[in-house]
Amino acid sequence: MVDFTLTDEQKDLREMAHNFAENEMRSVAWEYDKEGTWPQEVIDKAWEVGLMNSHIPEEYGGVGLDYLSGCLIEEELGWGCSGIGTSIGANGLAGAPVLIGGSEETKKKYLGMLTEEPKLASFCLTEPDAGSDVAGMKTRAVKKGDKYILNGSKCFITNGQYADWYTVYAKTDPDAGSKGITAFVVDGKQDAVTVDKKEDKMGQRASNTATITFNDVEVPAENMLGEENHGFKLAMMTLDRTRPGVAAMAVGIARGAFEAASEYSKERQQFGVPIAMHQAIQFLIADMAVKVDASRLLTWLSAVQLDQGKSNTLSSSEAKRFAADSAMEVTTDAVQVYGGYGFIKEYPVEKFMRDAKIMQLYEGTSQIQRMVIAREVLLPRNV
Numbered sequence: 001m002v003d004f005t006l007t008d009e010q011k012d013l014r015e016m017a018h019n020f021a022e023n024e025m026r027s028v029a030w031e032y033d034k035e036g037t038w039p040q041e042v043i044d045k046a047w048e049v050g051l052m053n054s055h056i057p058e059e060y061g062g063v064g065l066d067y068l069s070g071c072l073i074e075e076e077l078g079w080g081c082s083g084i085g086t087s088i089g090a091n092g093l094a095g096a097p098v099l100i101g102g103s104e105e106t107k108k109k110y111l112g113m114l115t116e117e118p119k120l121a122s123f124c125l126t127e128p129d130a131g132s133d134v135a136g137m138k139t140r141a142v143k144k145g146d147k148y149i150l151n152g153s154k155c156f157i158t159n160g161q162y163a164d165w166y167t168v169y170a171k172t173d174p175d176a177g178s179k180g181i182t183a184f185v186v187d188g189k190q191d192a193v194t195v196d197k198k199e200d201k202m203g204q205r206a207s208n209t210a211t212i213t214f215n216d217v218e219v220p221a222e223n224m225l226g227e228e229n230h231g232f233k234l235a236m237m238t239l240d241r242t243r244p245g246v247a248a249m250a251v252g253i254a255r256g257a258f259e260a261a262s263e264y265s266k267e268r269q270q271f272g273v274p275i276a277m278h279q280a281i282q283f284l285i286a287d288m289a290v291k292v293d294a295s296r297l298l299t300w301l302s303a304v305q306l307d308q309g310k311s312n313t314l315s316s317s318e319a320k321r322f323a324a325d326s327a328m329e330v331t332t333d334a335v336q337v338y339g340g341y342g343f344i345k346e347y348p349v350e351k352f353m354r355d356a357k358i359m360q361l362y363e364g365t366s367q368i369q370r371m372v373i374a375r376e377v378l379l380p381r382n383v
């Protein structure tokens, strides 16, 4: 049976997230975007009302939500401001490998840190010379007694300047390619961890993005996640779980732009009638509606498969690919509906368009999603 009916709890959660997005995010989003400043007050409020750490189980102090519910939240956060939303949601990416591969003590300690106080954690995979090609990373972890010594640099790290801990991927067997990578939890705020200045970005300017360098950092062996040399698969399994959330955020951005363009088209008069009366505009609006709804359907499918304990490698890449590309197209068309005004910062759609671009880049580019999709379709892995 196919049933898209949300439970009463899910409807309440979505309404709560929507009200939060409207009252606490949209009211300040354009100011944070303009200044590129850090939205700590909004993050604190999101933590207080339970919109952060949604997938951390209750035994570690979290909300323990299913993935579909998480996507309902992400869509609303994307609708409110995807820059602030990314800051709010990034603990989910850092926490997923801990949930999958951490020992009971590690989960209690590090996930507990995030649920006891509004603290942040970051996921450190990407390097200056290893973005799409994860196995090409250079960061090294060398075992010395009951510790690993970690050296290397990770870039484009979301919330990097504010994180209390990091999940870090490093080579433990440099000649073994993807089979020589191990993941660790690394404490932040120590002298051996250097945090560079934040990047000055085109969009999502309220989110913090920085380079983190590890200089002979001593990591206790018990902070290893999963088995030694199994970190690559852990990273891939993590991204399978988090890409539906990114897709949901892309749906939120697209929906925000679609709603704004629809409203504007009913107000703006040209040739004696609202521009919504012109077929040229109607077709743009119609295609936006299709892209928003189709993106959401793929996103929900990938989340529901996770909730049902099924493999979602294919559907999560399909959702991320389609929703991200659709968000770019929908926001670009929203600017088109606004005409020249769409290009002016006084109107909302240029921010949506700038914010949408990163959806095609982070957590795997649209081209990487196509690689995953093609492999899954042509040579499916046995899972």
Ligand code: CAA
Binding pocket: 093, 123, 125, 126, 131, 132, 133, 134, 135, 156, 157, 158, 178, 232, 233, 236, 237, 239, 240, 313, 361, 362, 363, 364, 365, 368, 371, 372, 381
């Ligand atoms: N689950 C479990 N195992 C998986 C898997 C999955 N989803 N995908 C691959 N694997 C396994 C494979 O089965 C294979 O195992 P065996 O060797 O035992 O057969 C192993 O992992 C290696 O897989 P591949 O041969 O497919 O590896 P590859 O080197 O060709 O790379 C890739 C594959 C899909 C391109 C991968 O490198 C990738 O996803 N790249 C994109 C990285 C990415 O998304 N980065 C985003 C960083 S995070 C971020 O952006 C957030 C932020 O804060 C900004």
